[in-house]
Amino acid sequence: MEIDSCSNVCIEDSSISVSHDAISLKSGWDKYEISFGRPTSGIHISRVDLQASTRAALAFGSEMSGRISDIHANHIHIHSSSKGISFSTTPDRGGYIEGVDIADVQMGSVHVAIEFSSNWSSHSDDHFDPSELPVIDQITLKNMEGTNISFAGVLSGIDGDLFTAICLSNLNFSIADSAPSSSWFCSNVSGYSELVFPEPCSELHMPSTNSSIFFSLPSYSALAVA
Template identity: 55%
Template sequence: MKRLAILILLLVLVDADNNSIRNGAEGYCNYKRSLNPRPHSVTITEFGAVGDGKTLNTVAFQNAVFYLRSFADKGGAQLYVPKGKWLTGSFNLISHLTLFLEKDAIIVGSQDSSQWPIVEPLPSYGQGQDLPGQRHRSLINGYNLTDVVITGDNGTIDGQGLIWWEWLNSQTLNYSRPHILELVSSIDIVVSNLTFLNSPAWSIHPVYCSKVEIQNIIIHASFDSPFTNGIVPDSCSNLCIKDSSIEVGHDAIAIKSGWDNYGITFSTPSTDIHIRKVHLQTPLGSALAFGSEMSGGISLVYVEHLYIGNSLTGINFKTAPGRGGFIKNIVISSLEMENVHNAFWFTGNSSRHPDEQYDPDALPVIQQITLKNVVGTNIFTAGFFSGIENDPFTGICLSNITLSITSDLPFSWSCSNVSGYSELVFPSPCSDLTSNSSLFCFSLEDFSTLSEA
């Protein structure tokens, strides 16, 4: 009986391990995290904040967070933001903190640029996104944090980005624009049940982070706002984006990992990323983009159940000579597209560089990308696939894709320096994408093999 009990226990452990592998293969969004209430809570008004939309509350937010440091080793604490419009400049978070916005609570970013301090560029970029040199710190920041929850009862964080967009368009910026939320080198992060409006640049930017869950989020910026990305996972691992809606001026979701030699040297890939059940819209950008800053590498990304509407480009892979790095082992499945100009766009000529220090011989590797189970209506062109001469994109696999094309062009697909496989695709893709067998394709089952390795 004892031997039988041991055998049963071993079988249970093996089954649990297999379930872990399967869950890893299916994506980080299947990880169930329990959010325990914080044993301590304070309200921002206790620190002199006034929610009239006019009083500047930067010091109140800073003082509240500083006070809550004393509870970090006592189960953490919550900073509660009640109904009102809470004008503030930039402030930092701490570990073991919950920032909670009540319904009808609005944190409003100051339009005074001095309230957004100047900081050094990220080491994997070497400069700001807009200009060489330094950048403005984001509205809400975290550095080297553990266990942070930013949530609410659908409260709002408004970056008031219009003035920043005007400064960018008029070329009067002195430093690169800030984001609404940026978390750096942090772990165990949850962002949920909030609306992000009018970011000066990107709305949510986790960089060098792991174990990040972003869910039930609404992001909106006017469609003519310049380079306002929605969510930008950057050199992150074990990250989930789900059950959200994003409408912005540039890329709705953009997966990145550093820029040219800076990203190559920093060498931190974006990996084990899961995106599920998200509505995306961007008339001047890409709904889901990989790169173009991808020099640290991007791999093991599983995307499923996206709705992409009224967008310039549906799925975009972009890189260039000088990037180095890789984008590989990607599965994108179960997409619905409507009113999209370019369904798929792969380019090796996204050639903006941070400076002249890049190595033009640092060639990126783009391989094993699977796109399957896609239905598109009112699509202008099906696909543009343009790799790099002497550095082709390989293992590009298309399966079960039906696109209703509206253009009068003589061809719906354009291909060069690319190879792959296709089946059940309409309209029929170019011959470059039928040159391999299905053995070259990366599938969801392959995630398990790599998890075991």
């Protein structure tokens, strides 16, 4: 199911099993969508069962030049998938993905539970602007459990264009016996984490102060974390 340049969409009580992305949120490619300027926003996803054997169960991008924001997803069951939750973009894309709140997720037999990727280099044609850097910001993932997971998280931002405010809370992934020893891989990202197992990378350890921040939707007001 692909949601592209749409607003005020509700997906509930559904079961989707495909080889490609099960639910994909997009907003167009490169300069054409920047000019068109129709974002994907106000999306609510709840009580869904997702399987994506070769891609992601819940995917954002990589076409996101028209902007993606104000996304709420909860009570999601993901199984037998290559990736659980994936955010994808590339330099030259422009636009942003921000204000995403995903909660109450159960995963089983997923290769990569959480992915942030910046190397989806396809473009609609040769007329794209290298100065148009995408923004990934204010992403909250909370209350997730997974069994038979190979990698808890692979998070790769863009050199000189960090993916920011990635907030993880109450995540518990049981790593498969055959998985590599390191469960998290991070570069060019920043954020905060609490009650996450296995322990995430240092880039997701915001300094511990009374003003540590998670983001709540739809107002994006700061929520202090004790």
